[in-house]
Amino acid sequence: MDRLGWAALAAAAAMIPLFTSNTYYLYVAMSVGLLTIVTAGLNVLVGFTGQTSLGHAGLYAFGAYTAALCATRAGLGEWAAIAAAIVVTSVVGAAVAAAALRVSGPYLAMVTIAFGLIVEGVLIEWGSVTGGPGGIFNIPKPALRTHYWTVMLAAALALWLTANLRRSAWGRAFLAVKSSEVAAESLGLSSYYVRIAAFTVSAAFTGAAGALFTFLNGYISPDSFTLQTSILFLLALLFGGLGRIAGPVAGSLALTILPELLTRLLDYRLILYGALLLVSIYWLPEGVVGKVSKARRAGSRTPSPRPLPLQGRGSKTPSPQRGEGRGEGQPHGPLLTAEGVSLAFGGVTALADANVAVDGRSIHAVIGPNGAGKTTLVNVLSGYYAPDSGRLALRGRRIDGLPPYAVARLGIARTFQTAQVFGGLSARENVAVGVAGPRLGAVLGALAGTPGARAREAAIQARAQALLEALGLADVAEEPAEALAAGLRRKLEIARALATGPLLLMLDEPAAGLSPAEITALDEQLTTLRQQGGPAVILVEHHMDLVMAVSDRITVLDYGRVIADGTPDAIRRDRAVIEAYLGGAP
Amino acid sequence: MLVQLVVTGLALGSMYGLVALGYHITWATSRTMNFSQGHAVMAGAVVAYTVFVALGWPFPLALVITLAALACYGALVERIAVRPFFLRASPAWLLATIAVGIIAENVAQLTFGKDARAFPSPFMQKPIFVGSAGFYPQELLVPVVGLLLMGVVQLFYHRTSYGKQLKAVAWNREAAGLMGINIPRAVMASYALSAILAGVAGVLLAPLLNVAPQMGTIIGLKAFAVAIIGGLTSAPGIVIAGLGYGLVEAFTAGYISTRAREIVGFGLVILVLILKPWGLMGDKPSRRV
Numbered sequence: 001m002d003r004l005g006w007a008a009l010a011a012a013a014a015m016i017p018l019f020t021s022n023t024y025y026l027y028v029a030m031s032v033g034l035l036t037i038v039t040a041g042l043n044v045l046v047g048f049t050g051q052t053s054l055g056h057a058g059l060y061a062f063g064a065y066t067a068a069l070c071a072t073r074a075g076l077g078e079w080a081a082i083a084a085a086i087v088v089t090s091v092v093g094a095a096v097a098a099a100a101l102r103v104s105g106p107y108l109a110m111v112t113i114a115f116g117l118i119v120e121g122v123l124i125e126w127g128s129v130t131g132g133p134g135g136i137f138n139i140p141k142p143a144l145r146t147h148y149w150t151v152m153l154a155a156a157l158a159l160w161l162t163a164n165l166r167r168s169a170w171g172r173a174f175l176a177v178k179s180s181e182v183a184a185e186s187l188g189l190s191s192y193y194v195r196i197a198a199f200t201v202s203a204a205f206t207g208a209a210g211a212l213f214t215f216l217n218g219y220i221s222p223d224s225f226t227l228q229t230s231i232l233f234l235l236a237l238l239f240g241g242l243g244r245i246a247g248p249v250a251g252s253l254a255l256t257i258l259p260e261l262l263t264r265l266l267d268y269r270l271i272l273y274g275a276l277l278l279v280s281i282y283w284l285p286e287g288v289v290g291k292v293s294k295a296r297r298a299g300s301r302t303p304s305p306r307p308l309p310l311q312g313r314g315s316k317t318p319s320p321q322r323g324e325g326r327g328e329g330q331p332h333g334p335l336l337t338a339e340g341v342s343l344a345f346g347g348v349t350a351l352a353d354a355n356v357a358v359d360g361r362s363i364h365a366v367i368g369p370n371g372a373g374k375t376t377l378v379n380v381l382s383g384y385y386a387p388d389s390g391r392l393a394l395r396g397r398r399i400d401g402l403p404p405y406a407v408a409r410l411g412i413a414r415t416f417q418t419a420q421v422f423g424g425l426s427a428r429e430n431v432a433v434g435v436a437g438p439r440l441g442a443v444l445g446a447l448a449g450t451p452g453a454r455a456r457e458a459a460i461q462a463r464a465q466a467l468l469e470a471l472g473l474a475d476v477a478e479e480p481a482e483a484l485a486a487g488l489r490r491k492l493e494i495a496r497a498l499a500t501g502p503l504l505l506m507l508d509e510p511a512a513g514l515s516p517a518e519i520t521a522l523d524e525q526l527t528t529l530r531q532q533g534g535p536a537v538i539l540v541e542h543h544m545d546l547v548m549a550v551s552d553r554i555t556v557l558d559y560g561r562v563i564a565d566g567t568p569d570a571i572r573r574d575r576a577v578i579e580a581y582l583g584g585a586p
Numbered sequence: 587m588l589v590q591l592v593v594t595g596l597a598l599g600s601m602y603g604l605v606a607l608g609y610h611i612t613w614a615t616s617r618t619m620n621f622s623q624g625h626a627v628m629a630g631a632v633v634a635y636t637v638f639v640a641l642g643w644p645f646p647l648a649l650v651i652t653l654a655a656l657a658c659y660g661a662l663v664e665r666i667a668v669r670p671f672f673l674r675a676s677p678a679w680l681l682a683t684i685a686v687g688i689i690a691e692n693v694a695q696l697t698f699g700k701d702a703r704a705f706p707s708p709f710m711q712k713p714i715f716v717g718s719a720g721f722y723p724q725e726l727l728v729p730v731v732g733l734l735l736m737g738v739v740q741l742f743y744h745r746t747s748y749g750k751q752l753k754a755v756a757w758n759r760e761a762a763g764l765m766g767i768n769i770p771r772a773v774m775a776s777y778a779l780s781a782i783l784a785g786v787a788g789v790l791l792a793p794l795l796n797v798a799p800q801m802g803t804i805i806g807l808k809a810f811a812v813a814i815i816g817g818l819t820s821a822p823g824i825v826i827a828g829l830g831y832g833l834v835e836a837f838t839a840g841y842i843s844t845r846a847r848e849i850v851g852f853g854l855v856i857l858v859l860i861l862k863p864w865g866l867m868g869d870k871p872s873r874r875v
Contacts, residue, residue: 270692
């Protein structure tokens with residue numbers, strides 16, 4: 001939706017009470033507003049981060065009951081009660097997330113369902129506080145029209161905050177974790193932490209909506225907070241448009257007004273919901289909002305949006321680049337050492353007592369026949385596999401046993417055998433994820449779009465732009481990453497890895513699937529990188545011409561063992577290597 | 587009191603285990619599951635009630651018809667709610683199966699009516715007394731049949747050729763496909779089998795719980811809790827977790843209160859997942875880089 005559309009919608013919503021004083025209409029409109037707030041928050045979790053919660057009714061209940069208790073027992077005013085509700089729900093949300101997000105898929109669904117059911121059970125059982133099945137009565141209600149504007153303002157605010165969040169480093173991190181957890185961790189992002197943040201934000205929104213719900217009704221009971229409510233929240237978001245900023249509005253309008261229009265079909269309500277859910281999943285992968293915007297784009301063929309103007313490029317803005325300068329003054333001796341590393345999968349030996357030492361600023365190739373353990377070595381060095389034995393050290397510091405994101409933060413970047421670009425993000429945003437790495441700033445700043453957050457963002461964008469230009473990707477900067485050709489994806493992955501400012505860059509078969517011309521270009525880029533004082537490189541590659549041309553040193557693996565290690569010339573003449581490759585008699 | 591609680595706990599627990607085994611079966615072959623498995627339990631009870639009580643047909647015939655209907659139901663769920671989203675992200679099939687479940691509940695409301703009805707059983711006529719504890723023979727029948735059936739399912743998987751094929755699909759889908767096993771059909775078969783188990787649970791539970799369209803949700807959720815506690819990838823884990831869950835529930839209801847039953851049960855799930863994220867006996871999914 002464009003600015004004009006948003007303005008028209010806001011104006012229409014603001015003016016409703018001037019034209020009607022019909023309590024019923026206002027009530028329905030406010031219900032739309034409340035559902036919008038909940039689904040906007042849920043959008044951060046489900047739409048951006050890709051985690052499903054079936055327990056948000058429990059968080060809604062926490063918001064509603066906290067506000068109700070503050071207003072009735074503690075005698076707090078409306079605003080203080082709402083603030084308390086948001087705080088309490090955020091804390092509860094963070095705690096649930098910390099427990100729930102260690103698992104994913106159906107396990108996560110179970111934790112959230114269990115949370116919702118426990119909350120519902122406690123609301124009924126703990127009568128002395130919650131009023132039991134009857135709930136809490138006589139909550140002081142603000143004037144209807146005033147409250148109407150409060151709700152609508154809050155809904156508008158919720159949408160604005162999520163739009164800000166989506167454009168920030170946090171928003172990109174959410175989508176990166178959703179698209180490829182493995183790749184996100186290679187850039188220093190802890191997917192667990194990022195997901196907890198998303199869950200907490202969505203909990204805060206839901207809590208605010210719960211508090212507003214309390215002041216709308218003046219009465220709350222456990223009936224409003226069942227598993228069905230959680231499913232309804234998800235349905236509204238799905239129908240409106242997962243991941244779309246306007247999705248919550250469309251979904252909330254449809255899911256609130258439709259049942260009101262069809263009150264005569266009350267007996268068929270579940271069929272209606274079920275069918276709507278199926279329709280959304282089958283035919284509306286991006287909801288009605290996605291459908292409409294796609295149809296409009298096809299109709300008008302507007303040019304793709306122009307890139308953001310880059311401010312203060314290369315000037316005083318605090319540069320988020322990190323690794324540069326880190327390599328200076330480093331002691332002589334190896335940058336990375338692996339000693340006696342062994343790893344077996346089941347009974348199959350992938351690495352057996354492998355020793356590798358990589359010097360700073362060098363290009364170190366790892367070659368060997370298929371299944372020799374090259375990729376396994378890269379996965380061990382980057383923390384994805386824990387070795388069974390042996391030790392790894394980066395500039396003398398032990399790194400074995402560290403999770404991938406911690407290894408990445410120490411300055412080891414990598415690419416993957418099949419390029420793992422973040423789908424749903426543009427090429428520019430992919431690189432920006434790498435630039436920001438784990439330094440995402442404050443979530444609250446990102447939500448509100450504070451000047452500080454904007455300055456950070458400008459610096460991130462400038463650095464991303466520079467990297468895109470350096471790798472010849474400037475022309476495709478705004479293209480969706482998943483739509484790029486294979487060669488460009490590989491380049492993009494290298495740009496993204498370089499964006500973290502690493503001490504060591506590991507490239508896993510970067511030349512696979514590239515044309516001869518592209519391989520020559522890659523050759524030049526690697527050489528340039530070294531001349532410019534870039535990171536050390538570990539190059540896993542089958543393409544011998546490339547390896548011989550660029551490498552300073554080569555390690556040869558066969559059956560998980562290091563069978564040779566030396567300069568390209570020495571390797572070329574090594575008997576064991578020739579046998580391993582040509583299958584000569586032992 | 588003690589004996590009574592143990593009997594009730596084992597009866598309910600074996601049924602949770604049986605239904606939970608249905609989650610395991612489809613999870614193993616396809617890494618998907620019917621989130622509305624509880625509605626299949628309800629469907630079993632409703633169909634059996636309709637044929638056996640309302641139409642008055644003999645029980646064995648009613649049972650056969652019920653199980654056949656449930657097999658079709660399971661296949662239908664797979665066809666419309668799972669297969670289109672087989673390899674897509676989890677929210678799709680998860681929500682699609684929920685959608686089918688709530689539609690099924692509504693259909694049951696429209697055809698069967700909203701009110702709960704008693705399901706007569708010869709084993710519910712008069713209670714047996716052991717000391718001061720009284721319970722119905724049905725409560726003894728349920729765990730016996732339940733455990734027996736779980737054994738049969740294991741035999742099916744380990745001894746019959748088709749069972750072994752299904753196991754192969756669970757183990758390595760790609761290799762099984764290359765060996766000429768029809769994967770979509772194997773997945774559909776696992777859904778049919780899973781629904782049949784739920785249907786049996788429905789028939790066995792009907793005399794104890796009464797039959798109603800809304801009976802499915804909570805049974806399905808508890809069975810799901812059992813599957814998660816035991817570990818989705820482990821059939822023995824699920825059987826043990828089922829019996830354990832039933833006992834915990836019975837004792838909580840007996841010594842604290844009926845409503846606390848759910849709080850304690852679902853609290854237990856969260857606790858187990860914090861301590862053992864993939865269930866008591868489940869495998870941690872391997873990470874693919």
